[in-house]
Amino acid sequence: xxxxxxxxxxxxxxxxxxxxxxxxxxxxxxxxxxxxxxxxxxxxxxxxxxxxxxxxxxxxxxxxxxxxxxxxxxxxxxxxxxxxxxxxxxxxxxxxxxxxxxxxxxxxxxxxxxxxxxxxxxxxxxxxxxxxxxxxxxxxxxxxxxxxxxxxxxxxxxxxxxxxxxxxxxxxxxxxxxxxxxxxxxxxxxxxxxxxxxxxxxxxxxxxxxxxxxxxxxxxxxxxxxxxxxxxxxxxxxxxxxxxxxxxxxxxxxxxxxxxxxxxxxxxxxxxxxxxxxxxxxxxxxxxxxxxxxxxxxxxxxxxxxxxxxxxxxxxxxxxxxxxxxxxxxxxxxxxxxxxxxxxxxxxxxxxxxxxxxxxxxxxxxxxxxxxxxxxxxxxxxxxxxxxxxxxxxxxxxxxxxxxxxxxxxxxxxxxxxxxxxxxxxxxxxxxxxxxxxxxxxxxxxxxxxxxxxxxxxxxxxxxxxxxxxxxxxxxxxxxxxxxxxxxxxxxxxxxxxxx
Ligand code: NDP
Numbered sequence: 001x002x003x004x005x006x007x008x009x010x011x012x013x014x015x016x017x018x019x020x021x022x023x024x025x026x027x028x029x030x031x032x033x034x035x036x037x038x039x040x041x042x043x044x045x046x047x048x049x050x051x052x053x054x055x056x057x058x059x060x061x062x063x064x065x066x067x068x069x070x071x072x073x074x075x076x077x078x079x080x081x082x083x084x085x086x087x088x089x090x091x092x093x094x095x096x097x098x099x100x101x102x103x104x105x106x107x108x109x110x111x112x113x114x115x116x117x118x119x120x121x122x123x124x125x126x127x128x129x130x131x132x133x134x135x136x137x138x139x140x141x142x143x144x145x146x147x148x149x150x151x152x153x154x155x156x157x158x159x160x161x162x163x164x165x166x167x168x169x170x171x172x173x174x175x176x177x178x179x180x181x182x183x184x185x186x187x188x189x190x191x192x193x194x195x196x197x198x199x200x201x202x203x204x205x206x207x208x209x210x211x212x213x214x215x216x217x218x219x220x221x222x223x224x225x226x227x228x229x230x231x232x233x234x235x236x237x238x239x240x241x242x243x244x245x246x247x248x249x250x251x252x253x254x255x256x257x258x259x260x261x262x263x264x265x266x267x268x269x270x271x272x273x274x275x276x277x278x279x280x281x282x283x284x285x286x287x288x289x290x291x292x293x294x295x296x297x298x299x300x301x302x303x304x305x306x307x308x309x310x311x312x313x314x315x316x317x318x319x320x321x322x323x324x325x326x327x328x329x330x331x332x333x334x335x336x337x338x339x340x341x342x343x344x345x346x347x348x349x350x351x352x353x354x355x356x357x358x359x360x361x362x363x364x365x366x367x368x369x370x371x372x373x374x375x376x377x378x379x380x381x382x383x384x385x386x387x388x389x390x391x392x393x394x395x396x397x398x399x400x401x402x403x404x405x406x407x408x409x410x411x412x413x414x415x416x417x418x419x420x421x422x423x424x425x426x427x428x429x430x431x432x433x434x435x436x437x438x439x440x441x442x443x444x445x446x447x448x449x450x451x452x453x454x455x456x457x458x459x460x461x462x463x464x465x466x467x468x469x470x471x472x473x474x475x476x477x478x479x480x481x482x483x484x485x486x487x488x489x490x491x492x493x494x495x496x497x498x499x500x
Contacts, residue, residue: 088184300405
């Protein structure tokens with residue numbers, strides 16, 4: 001019988017006792033992993049143990065796939081009416097709303113993001129996402145296609161079957177919601193692997209999914225390491241589609257596994273090196289605040305983080321001075337402090353990686369204009385960091401750092417900035433700041449990115465698609481677009497009176 005994690009929060013922003021099951025959730029039951037082993041969950045504010053979760057194995061993935069297939073063939077898929085799927089999803093959203101503070105507190109404890117922002121962004125967006133897709137569940141339909149008066153031809157958008165979903169640690173609940181929302185709405189059955197760095201909200205969600213009354217096997221959660229459980233999902237012959245958010249490196253491995261196994265459909269939401277472009281006619285005060293939010297939100301651990309800030313030469317000096325002052329004012333520390341904007345990075349591994357990039361920037365001759373150092377004696381806190389005097393081929397300009405580190409670069413004219421902004425293997429997002437609508441829009445249209453924000457940054461909605469150009473990924477999540485990832489189109493041709 002798997003253990004339960006019981007934790008008493010006594011913080012300025014949240015007080016209360018929370019209990020989280022620590023097992024795997026397979027076929028509507030909480031179970032231990034096949035090998036009976038566990039994985040340590042670490043608190044990023046101090047590097048100490050929070051709890052231990054059950055560790056899944058390929059054998060557990062196999063059990064989960066079988067349970068999901070049974071549900072798909074009997075109680076879910078084409079056997080559950082859209083209206084019933086919608087009702088269950090809305091019930092889940094109600095339960096998430098009722099437990100929003102608990103979910104925020106768990107996210108803050110486990111991931112290190114601030115309780116305030118977890119509540120405002122992660123949890124509220126996740127609830128909205130489940131409600132949005134609940135609305136779609138009874139609106140999945142094909143087309144009637146005119147072929148001949150002697151025939152009736154139509155398409156059906158059928159659920160694709162059992163799907164694997166691999167979720168990262170930067171937005172644990174939000175990425176889970178983006179994935180389970182369209183899958184449940186279309187009638188797919190799910191095997192989900194959270195990141196082992198941040199499993200607590202996914203475990204709590206499994207409890208809420210159970211409470212909402214979804215049939216056994218519709219949703220299965222297998223915690224475990226990426227190269228074991230993630231790999232088993234990517235390789236599995238019974239999984240028809242895999243959705244992954246994470247590094248480009250692992251994205252490639254998943255495509256390879258899909259190609260070598262059953263050619264399962266793949267959607268990938270990968271890295272980025274997004275530009276924020278500040279023209280000389282921008283509202284400077286607002287541009288500074290949004291550009292800072294663009295890079296520092298979630299401690300820079302955003303795939304769409306605006307880590308390359310390009311500033312027109314006419315306003316460069318003033319921008320840099322005021323942007324630096326704004327950066328200095330961001331409070332870094334305890335995620336449960338209501339005044340903190342930034343908590344720790346997720347792990348020692350990510351801390352080392354980011355500090356490695358800061359060292360490489362220095363070694364390649366860039367200037368650390370602000371920050372560049374550790375904060376405190378324990379945990380994984382890094383000061384927001386601004387680099388200047390960079391060159392286009394430096395690693396800190398080209399590679400995704402995934403931390404609170406930006407480069408501020410001067411540009412001269414509109415053509416030059418489009419070329420510089422597009423000089424990246426990535427193409428996830430971009431932000432443009434200008435009061436001139438023609439200039440802003442013509443720049444937006446020339447940028448090779450899946451999302452372009454104008455006079456704003458990092459803003460996402462459940463009904464607006466998100467995904468990347470180039471090596472930032474394949475396919476789109478969110479919005480109506482995401483539904484097609486989870487359906488197979490069947491064309492049916494009926495002969496009314498053609499004789500052969
Ligand atoms: P990974 O891509 O390794 O991890 C993301 C998820 O994939 C985790 O659940 C991981 O599990 C899993 N995974 C790892 N290996 C495999 C595999 N062979 N098959 C299937 N799943 C696998 O990212 P990291 O955590 O190592 O972070 C490294 C970098 O990736 C970051 O610095 C950042 O640049 C990028 N990243 C991008 C994200 C995004 O939102 N686009 C999110 C997270 C990271 P496990 O944790 O057990 O390895």
